[in-house]
Amino acid sequence: MSDNLSFVLKKVDTVAFEQRPIPDIGSHDVLVEVKKTGICGSDVHYLVHGRIGKYVLESGKDMVLGHESSGIIAKVGQLVSHLKPGDRVAIEPGATCRTCGTCKEGRYELCPNIRFAATPPFDGTLGRYYAVPSDLVYPLPSELSLEDGAMIEPLSVAVHAVVRLGNFRTNQSIAVFGCGPVGLLCMAVAKAFGASRIIAIDIIPHRLEFAKSYAATDAFLPPPLEQGETNVKFSERAAAAMKAVLDIAEQGARGIDLVVDASGAEVSIQTGIRIVKSGGTYIQVGMGRPEVTINIDIVLSKQLIMKGSFRYGAGDYPLAISLVAQGKVDLRPLVSHRFPFQDALLAFETTRHGKGSDGKGVIKTIISGPDVKVDEL
Amino acid sequence: MSPVAFPTHRAAVLYGPKDIRIEDRLVWPPQYDQVQVAVKSTGLCGSDLHYYTDGRNGDFAVQSPLVLGHEAAGVVVSVGPGVKHLVPGQRVAIEAGVMCRQCDYCRSGRYNLCKSLWFASSAKTIPHHDGTLQDRMNHPSHVLHPLPDNCSFEVAALAEPLSVLIHASRRANLQRGQRVLVFGVGSIGILACALAKSYGAAQVAAVDINQQRLNFAKSNGFASRTYCLPAVDRAKTTDEQLRRARENVQRVLADFGTPDGYDIVFECTGAESCIQMSIYAAVTGGKVMLVGMGSRNVMLPLSAAALREVDIQGSFRYANTYPTALSLLSSGKLQNVEKLVTHRLRLHETARAFDLLARGRDEQGNMVMKIMIAP
Numbered sequence: 001m002s003d004n005l006s007f008v009l010k011k012v013d014t015v016a017f018e019q020r021p022i023p024d025i026g027s028h029d030v031l032v033e034v035k036k037t038g039i040c041g042s043d044v045h046y047l048v049h050g051r052i053g054k055y056v057l058e059s060g061k062d063m064v065l066g067h068e069s070s071g072i073i074a075k076v077g078q079l080v081s082h083l084k085p086g087d088r089v090a091i092e093p094g095a096t097c098r099t100c101g102t103c104k105e106g107r108y109e110l111c112p113n114i115r116f117a118a119t120p121p122f123d124g125t126l127g128r129y130y131a132v133p134s135d136l137v138y139p140l141p142s143e144l145s146l147e148d149g150a151m152i153e154p155l156s157v158a159v160h161a162v163v164r165l166g167n168f169r170t171n172q173s174i175a176v177f178g179c180g181p182v183g184l185l186c187m188a189v190a191k192a193f194g195a196s197r198i199i200a201i202d203i204i205p206h207r208l209e210f211a212k213s214y215a216a217t218d219a220f221l222p223p224p225l226e227q228g229e230t231n232v233k234f235s236e237r238a239a240a241a242m243k244a245v246l247d248i249a250e251q252g253a254r255g256i257d258l259v260v261d262a263s264g265a266e267v268s269i270q271t272g273i274r275i276v277k278s279g280g281t282y283i284q285v286g287m288g289r290p291e292v293t294i295n296i297d298i299v300l301s302k303q304l305i306m307k308g309s310f311r312y313g314a315g316d317y318p319l320a321i322s323l324v325a326q327g328k329v330d331l332r333p334l335v336s337h338r339f340p341f342q343d344a345l346l347a348f349e350t351t352r353h354g355k356g357s358d359g360k361g362v363i364k365t366i367i368s369g370p371d372v373k374v375d376e377l
Numbered sequence: 378m379s380p381v382a383f384p385t386h387r388a389a390v391l392y393g394p395k396d397i398r399i400e401d402r403l404v405w406p407p408q409y410d411q412v413q414v415a416v417k418s419t420g421l422c423g424s425d426l427h428y429y430t431d432g433r434n435g436d437f438a439v440q441s442p443l444v445l446g447h448e449a450a451g452v453v454v455s456v457g458p459g460v461k462h463l464v465p466g467q468r469v470a471i472e473a474g475v476m477c478r479q480c481d482y483c484r485s486g487r488y489n490l491c492k493s494l495w496f497a498s499s500a501k502t503i504p505h506h507d508g509t510l511q512d513r514m515n516h517p518s519h520v521l522h523p524l525p526d527n528c529s530f531e532v533a534a535l536a537e538p539l540s541v542l543i544h545a546s547r548r549a550n551l552q553r554g555q556r557v558l559v560f561g562v563g564s565i566g567i568l569a570c571a572l573a574k575s576y577g578a579a580q581v582a583a584v585d586i587n588q589q590r591l592n593f594a595k596s597n598g599f600a601s602r603t604y605c606l607p608a609v610d611r612a613k614t615t616d617e618q619l620r621r622a623r624e625n626v627q628r629v630l631a632d633f634g635t636p637d638g639y640d641i642v643f644e645c646t647g648a649e650s651c652i653q654m655s656i657y658a659a660v661t662g663g664k665v666m667l668v669g670m671g672s673r674n675v676m677l678p679l680s681a682a683a684l685r686e687v688d689i690q691g692s693f694r695y696a697n698t699y700p701t702a703l704s705l706l707s708s709g710k711l712q713n714v715e716k717l718v719t720h721r722l723r724l725h726e727t728a729r730a731f732d733l734l735a736r737g738r739d740e741q742g743n744m745v746m747k748i749m750i751a752p
Contacts, residue, residue, distance in 0.1 A: 028479060098478035099519040104697050106486020135479040314485035 005370045006064045006127035007344045009057065012050040015345055020064065020123070023131035030083055030134045031075040032091060034125050035372050036150040038068035039351045039365045041180070042287070043118060047348055053290065057120045065348075066126030067093045067117040070140065070149025071369065080134040089137040090144075090152040092317050093117035093125055109160075109313040116311075126344060128370045138317050141325040145377040147366055148324055151331040154364075155320040156312035158185035161285040163193065164316060165309045166258045170194035175256050176216075177272055178263030178286050179207040181334060181364050186260045186285070187215035192328035199246060199256070201268070206361050214333055218246055222271070232293065235270030242275055250302075251278050264288020270295065278302045285309040336363040341370045388511035389727035389750075390442045394432040397728040407457035407515045414471060414516060418530035419509045419750045420448035420718075421734050422538065423563070424670075425498065429731040435673070437500040446510035446750070447473035447498040450524065450533035460518045470533045471509055472520040472540075472699050473497040489544065489696040496694075510727055512752055522699040525707035531718055531749050536702040538564055538747075539711075541668065542572045542643075543702055544695035549641050549666045553577035558639035558658055559600065561646035561669055562590045564717055564747045569643040569668070570599035571711045582633050584654075589744040597713040604629045611650075619678050622653040630658065639663060647671020653678060661685040668692055719746040726750075 006020045025031050042052060043065050050057045057063055073087045083089070096103050096111035103111050118124030140149045161182075162168045174190040176183045179202040187198050199218045200211035212219040222238045229237075242248060249255050255277025261268050264286035273294060276282050282304055299306055323329040337356050339347040344367050350356050351365045368374050385401045392398055407413040425445040427434040453467045463469065474496045476488035483491050495501075497516070498508025507514070524533050542565065551557070557573040559566045562583045573581045583600035585591050591603040606625055612618040630636050638660040644652055647669035655665045656678055665687060682689055705711060720739065722730045730748050737745050 098483070101697065101700070103478075104483075104486065104488060106484060108484060133479070135484070314481070 004128045005341070006123070007066065007341070008062050009047060009050075009065050010062045011057070011059065013047065015047065015065075015348075017342070017344075020127060022129050025075060025077050025131045027077040027079040028134055029077045029131055030073050030080060030137055032069075032071040032089060032130050032132060032137060033074040033128060034069050034071040034091075034130050034369045035146045036070050036369065037066040037126055037367045038150045038154065039066070039347060039367065040068055040154065041351075043067070043124075044348055044352050046118065046120075048352065051120075052287070055120050061121060063118065063120055064123035064125070064127050065118050066124040066367070068150050068153035069093065069125035069130065070146045070152070071130070073137070074129060077134065083134055083137065083139070088140040088146060088149065090140055090149040090317065090321065091125065091130065091132055092136040092138070092156070092312070093130070093132065093153070094311065095133050095136065106314050109311045126367065138321055141321065143325045143327070144321065147335055147377050148331045150366060151334065151364065152317060152320050152324070154181050155185050155189070155324070155329065155331065156316040157182055157285065157309075158189045159316045159320045159323075160312040161260055161283045161309040162186050162189045162258070163319065164313065165307050166260065166281055166283050168193050168195070168258055171196045172257040173197035173199070173255070174258045174260065175199040175201065175272070175275060177201045177259070177261045177268035178265070179204070179211040180262060182285060183260070183262035184211060184214055184334060184363070185329075186262055187211060188329045189323070190258075191215045192323050197256075201242075201271075202263075204361075210361075210363065220246060222267075225267075231267050232270060232295065235267055235274060238267070238271045239274035242271070248275055249277070256280060258283065260285060262286040266292045273298050273302075273304060273306075276302070276304060279304070281305040281307070283307050283309050334364045335366055336360055337365045338374045339365065339367050340374050341368055341372065343367075386512035387724060388444050388507070389446075389724055390444055391428060391432075391439060392442050393439070394430060395728075397429065397731070399725050399727070402511070404513050405515060407455055407460075409457055410459045410518055411457040411515045412453055412460055412463050412469075412518045412521055413455045413457075414451040414469060414514050414521065415454045415752075416449050416451040416471070416509050416511060416514055417751065418450050418534045419446040420531075420534045420537070421446070421730060421748045421750065422448055425508075426731060426734050428498075428500065430735060434500065435670075439500045439505070440503055441505055443498070443500060443505045444507035444509075444511050445498045446508040447471075447496065448534045448537035449473075449509035450530040450536070451514075453521070454513070456518070457515075463518055463521060463523070468524040468530070468533075469521040470524060470536045470699060470703055471497075471514070471516060472522060473508065473537070474694060475506075475517050475520055478519075487696055489694045510724065510750060512724070522703060525703060528703060528707040532706050532715055533703060534749065535568070535714065535717065535747070536699055536706060539568050539572070539702040539706065540695035540698035541565060541692070542568045543698040543705075545569075545643065545666045545668050545692040546572055546576065548690055548692050549664050551576050551578075551641055554579050555640035556580040556635060556660075557582070558642045559583045560642065560644050560651040560655055561585055561648075562587075562594045562600070563645065565668060566643070566645035567594060567599050567717055567746070568714070569645055570594060571714055572705075573641075573643075574599065575705065575710045580635065582635070582639070584629060584651075587744070590746075593716075593744065593746070597716050599713070602633045604632055615676055618650065618676065619653060622650060622678070623657050626654050626657040637661075641666065643668055645669045649675045656682045656687055656689070659685075659687045661687070663687050665689045666692055717747045718749050719744065720748045722748060722750055724750055724752050
């Protein structure tokens, strides 16, 4: 097909379907015909606010949305020999410069020159075609559907947080704050890695229930915030309640080795550092308000390892795909809503409101590519 | 076509063992993402010497005329299309290994192990890529490193062998306060001593069979203790080999006053007997870093290593070391490192330079360490 129908963010809360030129590809690149794209909270954030932190969609400029995609190779660059048209692939949507010290050292996720899909000013994957370097597409084993392929992106975020940065080991215990897709996938990764205990925390009961049915061994619903109570005081109360109800200790076998915050909420962060064991690791993967108050004395006295986790890096996509291919992580239960390409805006609105027209809670919404059937997995 | 339109430059080209010819070659403009460097200084390395004397380096035989040299620095004279970060006039060090930047090794930061790596002056890949023993060289821009202002071309050329040691030290996890022993004080061994000292080693000791080199190491402050082992014929049996290795080490450790041994042993000779001694000379729980290249198949007292948790690690070239190396060289922290350059010759004398390097001693009987070739 010679058209490249794309779903474009024109400005805050304004989208349009437009034809865009089919991108040219370099000798090391491939052109992918995008088949399935999942929607992430960050995509919705750009639609609603037009920015995330310092990344701003400038006025007068527009941007194709979407970055969690899979597709079929349409064309390969001259020097690409390990892929061919027709191959089903998952897309890692961030081309880096490969020449800066950060890239050469193997921490390419921190490359200052990264061209990441749907982060201004770079176009995303919600078009018919997307061009990307050939080493950033990963062939899907036959066990994986194209929908699974689109979910490899958030799964890689979870792999990066739990395995790469969290150094999670077999028989360790983990607590995950926030039962959205990333939180759920962090729990799934921990389970695949032989966790002895996986504690899910959320303030929305049906999300918590789903987490319990999906991967968590324990679920905790925090008490409601009391009138006039500060977040810090609340976190003390919530942490005490968690420790009592779930039999969590500061050290030893009942200690929590790894806490991952996938919510970005201040109270979660404050509670998280209280319940992680002495000497344990705390990973911040959830994005929330930039300024947060925490009890840094706890970080100090418990000698906590506190790390930020950003996207994914070397080895994460292959590990994610391998976990799904081996059946150690099941992505299918997470797809809650499906939309055809022409209903992309409805897909975004549904994700934003957290509930579909069917009344079902949203976990992951998948948009099919132009002319791709919704039930063609 | 006027000949004035085609500038030429000189290259020292290896046609076969001991056959180096100085040729006039056309100067080609730099291609996309390449930079043209006027090479100002090339240091000669043992691997270059192997190519010169044997026409091969281990498994790799020279298949076509090859320009040697890979320890170099120079000045940018022109940049190809697409190059934004370097300008003519900029002084740079040349990293001879060019990685693909696409494979898993490159993406995870271990580009010295890149599957498609090519190395200028090596006959490992075909077609061969010419090295730095020429007046002009076109080289990929992403492996050229700007020099600090106070770093001369000669000292910058030392960034290459220093990089080998920086990489080995990282793999060894060299820490301040450790005791370090170096077997073999050629250029690599001397740099191992200097680097260990700059890291704050509690003690740096050196062993060799050449008293002149050991004197050089001691008098320039590279090593605080030195020991000269006798150069003897190979032992006839394995048991005899190991017995000698153990006894030599006992004597050396007693002389050095470090009966427990050394935290890190840099093996910079490649000689079987030294590799065996390295294992005995390491403390329980220590590390032996194999930097020297020589014997391929070596008999090791493996249980003496394994049961004492002495780790034996290999090290291949370097990755992500040039900026650190240049910074270290220009900082003054490697005192007397410039003394490594013992002889200087010109490009047209390259063959003589290799002969000198092979002899190890000049006409006056002075020891040869590092020879630098200028245009």
